[in-house]
Amino acid sequence: MLSQFDFSVFKPSLTFLWTGFLFSGNLTLIAMTGGIVFGTLLAMGRLSSLRPLAVIASAYVNLMRSIPLVMVILWFFLVIPLITGKPIGAERSAIITFTAFEAAYYSEIMRAGIQSVSRGQAMAGYALGMTYWQNMGLVVLPQAFRNMLPILLTQTIILFQDTSLVYAIGAKDLLKAAEIAGKNYNRPMEMYIFVAVIYFVLCFALSTIVKRLHKKIAVVQ
Amino acid sequence: MAMIEIRDVCKWYGGFQVLTGCSSKVEKGEVVVVCGPSGSGKSTLIKCVNGLEPFQKGEILVNGTPVGDPETNLPKLRSGVGMVFQHFELFPHMTVIGNLTVGQVKVLGRKKEEALEKGHALLERVGLTDFAQKHPGQLSGGQQQRVAIARALAMDPICMLFDEPTSALDPEMIGEVLAVMQDLAREGMTMMVVTHEMGFARNVAHRVIFMDHGQIVEDTTKQEFFGTPRSERAQLFLSRILHH
Numbered sequence: 001m002l003s004q005f006d007f008s009v010f011k012p013s014l015t016f017l018w019t020g021f022l023f024s025g026n027l028t029l030i031a032m033t034g035g036i037v038f039g040t041l042l043a044m045g046r047l048s049s050l051r052p053l054a055v056i057a058s059a060y061v062n063l064m065r066s067i068p069l070v071m072v073i074l075w076f077f078l079v080i081p082l083i084t085g086k087p088i089g090a091e092r093s094a095i096i097t098f099t100a101f102e103a104a105y106y107s108e109i110m111r112a113g114i115q116s117v118s119r120g121q122a123m124a125g126y127a128l129g130m131t132y133w134q135n136m137g138l139v140v141l142p143q144a145f146r147n148m149l150p151i152l153l154t155q156t157i158i159l160f161q162d163t164s165l166v167y168a169i170g171a172k173d174l175l176k177a178a179e180i181a182g183k184n185y186n187r188p189m190e191m192y193i194f195v196a197v198i199y200f201v202l203c204f205a206l207s208t209i210v211k212r213l214h215k216k217i218a219v220v221q
Numbered sequence: 222m223a224m225i226e227i228r229d230v231c232k233w234y235g236g237f238q239v240l241t242g243c244s245s246k247v248e249k250g251e252v253v254v255v256c257g258p259s260g261s262g263k264s265t266l267i268k269c270v271n272g273l274e275p276f277q278k279g280e281i282l283v284n285g286t287p288v289g290d291p292e293t294n295l296p297k298l299r300s301g302v303g304m305v306f307q308h309f310e311l312f313p314h315m316t317v318i319g320n321l322t323v324g325q326v327k328v329l330g331r332k333k334e335e336a337l338e339k340g341h342a343l344l345e346r347v348g349l350t351d352f353a354q355k356h357p358g359q360l361s362g363g364q365q366q367r368v369a370i371a372r373a374l375a376m377d378p379i380c381m382l383f384d385e386p387t388s389a390l391d392p393e394m395i396g397e398v399l400a401v402m403q404d405l406a407r408e409g410m411t412m413m414v415v416t417h418e419m420g421f422a423r424n425v426a427h428r429v430i431f432m433d434h435g436q437i438v439e440d441t442t443k444q445e446f447f448g449t450p451r452s453e454r455a456q457l458f459l460s461r462i463l464h465h
Contacts, residue, residue, distance in 0.1 A: 118308075118310075120306055120308055120310045121310055121312070123268075123273050123306070123310065124304075124306060124310035124311075124312070125312075126273060126295075126296075126299060127271060127273060127299055127302075127303075127304035127306075127373075128299070128300065128323070128328055128372070128373075128376065129296045129297065129298075129299045129300025129301075129324065129328040129329075129376065130296060130324070130327065130328055131296050134327055134328070138312075138323060138327060139312055142314050143312075143313065143314055146314065
């Protein structure tokens with residue numbers, strides 16, 4: 001069976017695949033950064049003593065976590081133009097969707113992280129005269145972030161794999177690029193195998209790093 | 222005007238009343254020890270003084286400022302009231318000197334150099350000059366608590382609150398922390414100290430408050446308290462704690 005494969009199609013399609021890979025990578029990095037920032041704010045909202053804020057934040061998180069990602073991707077793609085009045089393109093739509101969606105997952109991690117910092121730490125910050133935002137920024141969040149770093153990175157690996165779902169709206173990520181290249185050369189199988197290997201190598205390498213990090217943090221604590 | 226004035230303070234956790242009609246005063250320069258069996262509400266009371274715990278009834282004035290008033294700028298009030306906790310609560314992700322400067326720079330708005338100078342001077346004072354660049358986790362409990370006292374002093378507080386500062390320490394480390402506290406007391410710092418250390422109370426306290434079941438049962442001078450406490454509960458408590 002392998003003898004029927006023609007792997008010579010990789011070389012001419014590399015630049016094309018590279019642009020797709022760059023989009024997947026960018027999407028991951030932007031959604032990670034935006035998702036962690038937005039997710040941290042959501043977590044703070046959920047833990048807030050202001051009832052309405054807690055209710056809204058938890059409703060948002062629960063909603064996002066209960067809907068399949070592909071649906072959210074399609075939804076945003078259809079709904080955003082209705083709000084903005086003009087189409088914004090599959091790539092930008094994907095970035096907004098992933099940031100909004102991943103924020104819900106990062107927020108659950110950050111919520112656990114904030115709760116992992118003892119109440120006494122927050123008290124010590126307040127006792128020094130810090131405001132809520134100073135206490136969060138200087139005392140609680142740095143520790144929460146540090147405690148949760150391995151899990152945040154694991155979530156990012158999942159996020160990187162999930163970016164392949166943007167094929168649903170035709171954004172040109174790594175998978176879409178492989179699909180197009182496969183059609184061009186009429187060698188779809190080879191191309192899918194190739195990107196599968198890329199996904200595997202990257203994700204496996206990253207999760208190995210996370211495992212090491214986990215051990216290192218465990219030792220420090 | 223008293224430095225700390227507590228008037229008829231009541232506090233409930235849900236339906237459970239933890240403080241019942243507590244009233245007392247701490248004058249400027251006075252050292253007041255708060256003692257009593259565990260669960261008597263002494264830690265809760267001291268946390269009410271700087272508003273770390275809310276209370277539902279009564280009034281607490283710190284240097285004339287009402288703590289329970291929603292109009293009061295609590296961060297500002299707290300920045301002038303030093304607090305030392307049972308479990309030290311140093312910030313583990315900062316160095317020792319970082320712990321001593323963060324409040325000065327971020328809360329009081331001091332310049333970095335000024336804060337560092339003050340921090341190093343206070344480390345010298347608590348005998349930990351060489352530990353500035355270490356992290357709290359690398360220090361013993363007694364050393365951590367001395368850093369915690371220095372951190373509170375770095376804010377130039379008008380009074381200090383101690384919440385069982387030696388209860389989490391190994392016996393051989395209690396002395397070094399008490400020594401720092403005794404120096405402070407002799408320098409005229411206003412102090413409210415929740416502790417079981419009756420030796421400390423005898424040496425430096427002016428007054429002793431004895432609490433039981435959320436109430437202030439006894440509030441007298443040190444001499445009277447150790448001489449002839451009026452309440453049976455206080456007599457029983459003393460006889461137990463002194464015969465160890």
